[in-house]
Amino acid sequence: METTQKTGLVVSAHSADFVWRAGGAIALHSARGYAVTVVCLSYGERGESAKLWRQPGMTLERVKAEREKEARAAAEILGVADIQFWDLGDYPITLNDDALFRLVDVYRAIHPAFMLTHSKRDIYNHDHPAVSDFAQNARITAQAHGHNPGQKVLGAPPVFLFEPHQPEQCDWKPNVLLDIGPVWEKKRAAIECMAGQEHLWEYYTRVALQRGAQAARNSDKAIKYGEGYEAVFPHVTETLA
Amino acid sequence: METTQKTGLVVSAHSADFVWRAGGAIALHSARGYAVTVVCLSYGERGESAKLWRQPGMTLERVKAEREKEARAAAEILGVADIQFWDLGDYPITLNDDALFRLVDVYRAIHPAFMLTHSKRDIYNHDHPAVSDFAQNARITAQAHGHNPGQKVLGAPPVFLFEPHQPEQCDWKPNVLLDIGPVWEKKRAAIECMAGQEHLWEYYTRVALQRGAQAARNSDKAIKYGEGYEAVFPHVTETLA
């Protein structure tokens, strides 16, 4: 099946990151027929669930369950083909070789046309850069002919890094601006599934408006909502226009 | 006419730069129907014509005439629609407001879909960064509604910076790799018009092969010859695949 349908891969440190940071890209490509796989390495159960922890009698398992429910609802709205929860723990996240080879298997299974993950640096978040390094390490391992010989090796899918929370502090530069206008309503709806982080709904709506205005300014197109990404690899092209 | 045909603009400090550094892009887009304008701000008559100066009795005017002849021959091979020689002097180049507004007029006349010029820094060449700054200044002035009101203002054509001679020393990073395989023979023929700089023919052939190999490595495509560019502005796009 993976030989005929185009695919994309999103590696998310915590179970809400893919929504805030890549919801537009996911919805856009899903709408165009891409089967997008989202791997949530943790639930963000310890470090990104403040509101849930303020409820009396809260437990780690209940937080995880709530977070998974929210993420599944968002994924459905965005048209995600496959969402996986690996429950590796957070703050700090635990990224061992088993997890690495499991992610290599995902690359080999779907041969994504692109991969999205976190920024290289984040002074506010220790898990995000660790996941970025990990996801890129897995991509390179999936390219190795000697890893599970006989499998088709991975090619060179481009990698795009999510916008971090305070981009300038993280030395992240958006060299790609994606027009997400056609799917904005879906992204906003997915965002609203994140009941535990309601304070971020308007924040990320403003981010989308600012990136949209910037995309318009760089292209003469009437773009209203955008997502910014930092491309890791050079853009190989047949035209400059 | 400029409203119907697509156009491109190349701003070259010296009369051979457009060949070594952008010959592939010019030939590619010309072949696709773009009318490419090349502005040679100087002939490189003082600083980039060593071989000619070794001839006995050489004069500045003869060097310029020879350089123009070579550049015109190369431009014809590459399919350049319009090549202009502004004779502003070199080493150092003189870039005053008259020249600036003249370049603004070019932008306004052709409304290029893209603009190519030199890198921001070059420790081996003082004219190249000056021209890069100048050409971008003119682009911004061409966007001003109060400059020659009534004319159609320039939009936001992307700007790509040429590969300098020793790229790492110039902090130049090729974030765009262009497949120039289909027009390589033309570029090589244009390079060979530069009789005065024969020692560079093989150098720039090797550059093309290395950038081609890198383009292949970043794309899984069978690319043999490439040109590298540094995009100044973020890439606005509707897809990441």
Add this chain to the structure above:
Amino acid sequence: METTQKTGLVVSAHSADFVWRAGGAIALHSARGYAVTVVCLSYGERGESAKLWRQPGMTLERVKAEREKEARAAAEILGVADIQFWDLGDYPITLNDDALFRLVDVYRAIHPAFMLTHSKRDIYNHDHPAVSDFAQNARITAQAHGHNPGQKVLGAPPVFLFEPHQPEQCDWKPNVLLDIGPVWEKKRAAIECMAGQEHLWEYYTRVALQRGAQAARNSDKAIKYGEGYEAVFPHVTETLA
């Protein structure tokens, strides 16, 4: 008089820049008794007045008059003590030695406790970095004992650089976040004086909200609106808490 009242200096390339980029800082310090001088080096009459130029029969002089009127209204709301219009032209701006020494005179006249101006780089605007360099050059000249000997030389007022339109593209990093909550209503009112650039009102409101949210995140304080600045010089202090 300048020996008793504390002062601040804002050097603005175009007549609206001080509003979008430093309106909060101006209003805050004015409210605290600082006499803030704003120098508008040009009106932005050519490059930042698109809406005015769309009116039939518009002339350069009418644009300038309109821009001055708007800027004066905004300045009054913000509590600016002195606003000056130097009419040096824009796109490109003309910054000669006469202008430099005139700005030196301003420094020497008011001995500002801080100076605000544009970012060092801006790929969308050629005037802004030129003004940043110019204003810092004037500051250094004002420190020279041999310039107008007998005058009291300038000390070392800190310099803070405005947020440019697309900060990451300009390598601008906000290492100072100013809480402008107490004066936000004034800044918004001043912004609304810029009738010719209404499309930017909401853009800069969102900028203030994002910088406010970031300031809150970096301080545990309930900050809603902020302005970001890049400090040029190290922060000299007697405490780290």
Add this chain to the structure above:
Amino acid sequence: METTQKTGLVVSAHSADFVWRAGGAIALHSARGYAVTVVCLSYGERGESAKLWRQPGMTLERVKAEREKEARAAAEILGVADIQFWDLGDYPITLNDDALFRLVDVYRAIHPAFMLTHSKRDIYNHDHPAVSDFAQNARITAQAHGHNPGQKVLGAPPVFLFEPHQPEQCDWKPNVLLDIGPVWEKKRAAIECMAGQEHLWEYYTRVALQRGAQAARNSDKAIKYGEGYEAVFPHVTETLA
């Protein structure tokens, strides 16, 4: 008790680092009533005790004992409220999850108003950058609501990075200069407790004089001795003057 007294935290890779690099800051804040906790993750017994190892019959345990004695003497002079020796080993240091959570406990116990630790990079020292990353990871974990729910989570104390031995080689930039003149005598006395590294006494005295001269130059104040720090986070403020 920690709710009423203000506190600071210093995380030192080896047992002398807090003296050379932060002795002034510690003495200043201690004198102002801050209870400063210093965590020495190792003794620097292998890599920073050359003089001791030159004594005949020296053993690892004796080196550690000697280093602890020196550090305790220096801490007393500086007014340190609590000095802890975690004995994690050095060259290389071993920083596992147990140590991480132990440091999280310290953050939660004292809720420091500021945290000081090593620079992000150091080409001469492998432990220092590892400790910087570790101490910041612990700070972020201490902010997580799901870590030991019920405890008060950590806020956002600013983090300042020590001056490394050869600052330019480590890409460390002192954006904060602290006037340590009032406590210089204490810092010098603490430095002289480091009998095993006498060759560094004058070196670090000169560092203090250079940073002092620079602080004076940036502030118009009569500052003689300084310490430089690199602030990790933006400075949130209510005034620019």
Add this chain to the structure above:
Amino acid sequence: METTQKTGLVVSAHSADFVWRAGGAIALHSARGYAVTVVCLSYGERGESAKLWRQPGMTLERVKAEREKEARAAAEILGVADIQFWDLGDYPITLNDDALFRLVDVYRAIHPAFMLTHSKRDIYNHDHPAVSDFAQNARITAQAHGHNPGQKVLGAPPVFLFEPHQPEQCDWKPNVLLDIGPVWEKKRAAIECMAGQEHLWEYYTRVALQRGAQAARNSDKAIKYGEGYEAVFPHVTETLA
């Protein structure tokens, strides 16, 4: 023996890296009487042996054996005094404390006059930066007086970083250009031992020609073949000419 003969150390992630990236430096110094030790941490058996894996019935052990044979042949041509294969695995490589102390032992055994290893960053290769960090960590540990007290501690041999495959993408800057003309034939012969990577023979020949041309341009010398390195530490010298 090591006290009288000068030595060099090359730490290679995979068994062919020392040939492509440092073959010239090795041959040059060997020819001058240096005993050069090459440590191949892995065979590159999984990630850099694509051609071998295309042979039917290939096994990991056969790949390793073939790679070792090739590397030994190349080492002999280059005049390597000692080549070691540590078989730590690749893609990803496993670098634990045992390996670290083993490398410390090598430093202590030979006291190299220089050390060569991989670049700090490489977006195409996860093992190379890990090895660079590891080899520098071992060098620092070898300088520690408390590590195996009684042994002579390591001094401060300069470290030079290999050219990575796509240098600009790896932020690698060649601040040292080595003239390898006198040994080019040996390097080419060593390269041709790498039967499994024949597609790289011409690629690295072109690299040598480009670095040679650049070395000539920076020195006025007639240099044809070069190798580029990034020096980690400042160059201590008694002359600038």
Add this chain to the structure above:
Amino acid sequence: METTQKTGLVVSAHSADFVWRAGGAIALHSARGYAVTVVCLSYGERGESAKLWRQPGMTLERVKAEREKEARAAAEILGVADIQFWDLGDYPITLNDDALFRLVDVYRAIHPAFMLTHSKRDIYNHDHPAVSDFAQNARITAQAHGHNPGQKVLGAPPVFLFEPHQPEQCDWKPNVLLDIGPVWEKKRAAIECMAGQEHLWEYYTRVALQRGAQAARNSDKAIKYGEGYEAVFPHVTETLA
């Protein structure tokens, strides 16, 4: 004469810069038989002569005369072969094409084996970066075959940039450390000729001691006094040891 004696060139913005920043290099090379030419583009009469201006009745001409006297005395101690005062003005310095071609003539006259000048950036000084750019522009122009054809063109002398006053703030990195121990007494004596800037004597003595300590640390040599430089071009070499 210039064909037989080796030469060096120092381009100094103000008449004392060559002493503080390059006095060691000048004395070292002079002692070894190099004829060192120092070009003082201005006297620093306005911006770097505070003490002189505090004398009653001081005039610009008297300041210049005093500065020239001091510089000549220092030059004699350092063994300078030729010191020139171009009196171009300072704060700001005026660098026009006449001055450029005059400096080209100097390059062509002496064919220096190395050139020393200011750093690329300096937030405290506007003249220094301007001079650095100017001196490098002249060097490139001197390489142009079409400039004064018939003269021998300049080769590629290495360029080293002086240490600025606050190096980290100027993004200056000392990748070359010069042992100036053998001539330290001369440098100190030359420094003491600068009667007008006595407050800097100890400052620059400490700089020499710190750079010396760093040079020792990077080389295992017993170096006490050093000067740091930033090399602009890659170091072309035949050996890494």
